Amino acid sequence: MSTAPDVALEARDIGLKFGTFVALEGVTVTFRRGGITGIVGPNGAGKSTLFNVLGGQLRADTGAVLLHGQDVSRSASHIRARHGLTRTFQISRELGALTVLENLLLAFPRQPGEGVLAALRGGASVRQAEDEAISRARALLERVGLWRLADSPANALSGGQKKLLELCRALMLEPRIVLLDEPAAGVNPVLVGELGDFIRTLCDEGLSFGIVEHNMDLIAALCDPIHVLAEGRLLTSGTFAEISSNARVTEAYLGGVA
Incomplete structure (x- = not known):
């Protein structure tokens, strides 16, 4: 098709x-x-x-x-x-019990730290992915005016x-x-x-x-x-x-x- x-x-x-x-x-x-x-x-x-x-x-x-x-x-x-x-x-x-930032970090794709061995070993690739995820999440939250609420629980947000x-x-x-x-x-x-x-x-x-x-x-x-x-x-x-x-x-x- x-x-x-x-x-x-x-x-x-x-x-x-x-x-x-x-x-x-x-x-x-x-x-x-x-x-x-x-x-x-x-x-x-x-x-x-x-x-x-x-x-x-x-x-x-x-x-x-x-x-x-x-x-x-x-x-x-x-x-x-x-x-x-x-x-x-x-x-x-x-996910209301998690913070606004954590809700976005969970959505970041293909995180090497999600694997058990990679998480235990840590390493540069895991830290680099975490930094990239936080950077992307912050940029998005700043664009919509929610960065100031990044550490607030998601269930505290308005509709x-x-x-x-x-x-x-x-x-x-x-x-x-x-x-x-x-x-x-x-x-x-x-x-x-x-x-x-x-x-x-x-x-x-x-x-x-x-x-x-x-x-x-x-x-x-x-x-x-x-x-x-x-x-x-x-x-x-x-x-x-x-x-x-x-x-x-x-x-x-x-x-x-x-």
């Missing part, structure tokens, strides 16, 4: 059932390389289920997932992460700060594409604006994003294209202006997307 060179990630004809319930049916969507792609739709449309298929948390019954042109449909989530795909979740999954921490944890893996599942949920408007600015900056630096979100202001500000799901199917795709004026989208939302 292959995909267009400007496509970072593709869900091709994805179908998934839970018993007799059809969660996804024939869904084909693409995520542009170096862009921010939105996935929207009413509750129960299948948005998070699609992200779970893309991320490897669920395996589709039919169809394929292509990551930078490579079929990863049967690859576990950690394998997809090695190939540059990572994600966040609707509910932040921080918005936890969202920023989860995004930073995903970025510790140095991904090429990040899937964000409702990053603005439970976040105050000021932090939503800061989060949007950070995502746009990362995109300008070459990172690709997919965003599931109910906050239409954030979707309008960041995303092009936008794919609309309804009842597990792709309803339409287009710019925000195009989908917001689409009668089928208005009907699916029972009153509009705004």
Whole structure:
């Protein structure tokens, strides 16, 4: 299988059932390389289920997932992460008893100190990896204004700060594409604006994003294209202006997307 060179990630004809319930049916969507792609739709449309298929948390019954042109449909989530795909979740999954910094250090990949023999022997390679991990974590936390809280327990953060921490944890893996599942949920408007600015900056630096979100202001500000799901199917795709004026989208939302 292959995909267009400007496509970072593709869900091709994805179908998934839970018993007799059809969660996804024939869904084909693409995520542009170096862009921010939105996935929207009413509750129960299948948005998070699609992200779970893309991320490897669920395996589709039919169809394929292509990551930078490579079929990863049967690859576990950690394998997809090695190939540059990572994600966040609707509910932040921080390890609350650990500090903010420790949460990020745990995400640093391929640490030689994780091996028993290497940890016992210590050595320059272990210390170098630890220094690199701390340096990367500090740089990310400084960018989102959380470095001052580096030694605080993660469960002491506000909801918005936890969202920023989860995004930073995903970025510790140095991904090429990040899937964000409702990053603005439970976040105050000021932090939503800061989060949007950070995502746009990362995109300008070459990172690709997919965003599931109910906050239409954030979707309008960041995303092009936008794919609309309804009842597990792709309803339409287009710019925000195009989908917001689409009668089928208005009907699916029972009153509009705004």
